[in-house]
Amino acid sequence: MTDAFAKPELRDLVRNFTRREIVPHLADWERAGEVPRELHRKAAELGLLGIGFAEEVGGEGGDLTDSIVVTEEIIQSGGSSGLIAALFTHGIALPHIVDSGDRDLIDRFVRPTLRGELIGCLAITEPDGGSDVAGIRTTAKADGDAYVVNGTKLFITSGARADFATTAVRTEDGVRLVVVAKDGGFTVTRTLEKMGWHCSDTAELSFVDVRVPRTHDVGGFLALMRHFAAERISLAVQCYATAQRCLDLTLAWVRDRHTFGRPLASRQLVRHRLAEMARQVDVARTYVRHTALRVASGEQLVTEVAMAKNTAVAACDHIVDQAVQLHGGLGYLRDAEVERHYRDARIMGIGGGTTEIMNEIIAKQLGV
């Protein structure tokens, strides 16, 4: 059976990029609370930002399997899920604009973003709640050829740096997505401090009587829901990739570390913990990749994607915790890579639809 995820050339490219352009700077970006725009330009020059987007809209082609390989390889080479969230936010901000097929919007927002010149974000969640997407309160009132948008968005990834926001609003026709430019549009009212994902800026955005051309309407509620699948798969990949990285770091550590005159790796308790970590990461990777292949081939999966996300989140939660534990005191220090993964991992069961909301989806499929 051919391995759709082998892609050795793409892996080499991403590994070299990560080791050269990301790893030496990641600790600084974690302290700064954001990644520099320059990184977007460098990633674009190598074609990494355009992966998964058609050439007709300025992308490099490829599909979900290519995006997955990029994510796996960045984390496996010493990057992080926070870095992925910050550098690849366009993965959630652009697909609706692309799907709208509007040439002007594609020229104004999609192409420059894929060239690393603009940063976009996806603004759905509000202070009153994120899980109930149908209940959003930000309004868009029709006024001639414009919408007038009022409301607040919370927890928006890359929101502090964003040049535009693909924004969920409530119109007379229900929930819709409109593209709002920062210039003359929304304001960043707060940059939020978080437990993890420190290099990924997260913001509160305010919209006060913002006039948005009606031509910036790029789709309705169903389109919004459809693209959740790719976002959830991406988060699931970040989970098993983080888990694999933590397992690898821990394997190296337990071989080196001696206690009571013997390497940690010689203790049965430790070996069985490692075996359990390896089992969980492999099950998660296998199921997530299998589900991703089905999504990439055009199947509209919702339940399986929810199962994939929850499986990968559970594996990641367990493995980052075990990795810190097996590293002892070192695992608790800021300089330890496993410490960063431990903090970064906590968002995975919250972002992109919580574990409970995934279970609601699964339960509905069961008819209960």
Ligand SMILES: Cc1cc2nc3c(=O)[nH]c(=O)nc-3n(C[C@H](O)[C@H](O)[C@H](O)COP(=O)(O)OP(=O)(O)OC[C@H]3O[C@@H](n4cnc5c(N)ncnc54)[C@H](O)[C@@H]3O)c2cc1C
């Ligand atoms: C770092 C970070 C980055 C984010 N990035 C973005 C972004 O880029 N764009 C964006 O739009 N949003 C983003 N979010 C928001 C994220 O998607 C929401 O936090 C998430 O959907 C949960 O919404 P909430 O926080 O309002 O929690 P709530 O919806 O208030 O839920 C609170 C708790 O109740 C549970 N719950 C809710 N409803 C039910 C139910 N029916 N049954 C059982 N349990 C239930 C939830 O699972 C959760 O545990 C981000 C959040 C964080 C922290």
